[in-house]
Amino acid sequence: MKVVVSPERGPVELLNSTDGATIIYTDASLIRDGTAGIGIFFGKDHPLNVTEKLPGVHKSVGWAEIIAATVALQKLHGWSKYDGGPVILRTDHLLIVEAMQKEEITAYNQQNFFVELQTLKKIAQDFPKGVQFEHVYAHNGDEGNEEADALATKATSKHNLPSPRRARSKPPSRRMSRRTRSAYVKRSAPPEVHGTEKLKTRKSDPKVNDPPKTNNAPKHSRRRRTKRSKRSRR
Secondary structure, three states: OEEEEOOOOOOOOOOOOOOOOEEEEEEEEEOOOOOEEEEEEOOOOOOOOEEEEEOOOOOOHHHHHHHHHHHHHHHHHOOOOOOOOOEEEEEOOHHHHHHHHOOOOOOOOOOOOHHHHHHHHHHHHOOOOOEEEEEOOOOOOOHHHHHHHHHHHHHOOHHHOOOOOOOOOOOOOHHHHHHHHHHHHHHOOOOOOOOOOOOOOOOOOOOOOOOOOOOOOOOOHHHHHHHHHHHHHO
């Protein structure tokens, strides 16, 4: 599928050949944690090739595909070596090509990403000979599409991302720290002393040399007193 976005000064027909045209391949990548990246391929070792991770967390790869096409046209338009020739942008995201067919992109005829698509079409209209958008199938042997896909995948690869911060727990309150400290002091065992033969005994344990304690008080003394007291009363 091919669509030409003509400049404001007049319509432009589809190109019969790619001679003298700047061909751009764009692609995007999105992984499970919401990290998105874009890949832009102008040619082998081209200075405008891009592999870039997009800031923030995203849910749709379609938005990243539109951003990739927008960034590609912006870079080419501001490049000092661009000679003003025809431009062909190839993408495997069919939504972009279908949206560029519409005379005017609004919220009524384009529910998803209509603001981003409006920006993309406006940039395409700034080129002297417009931009021809072409849809290509992903992973179908197109070398340019494979290169753009590799650049987008590299942008979201774990090796290219900074190492995640380690989670830090909330510091305990003063009351909790005191309780924790006191519990640790009570439960901690005393250090063992090596080289001594004496064993530490508890205060409650009886000493070895002391005789056992005996109760010399007469038995039933309390009962006898109570009986005597009753007799005296009589």
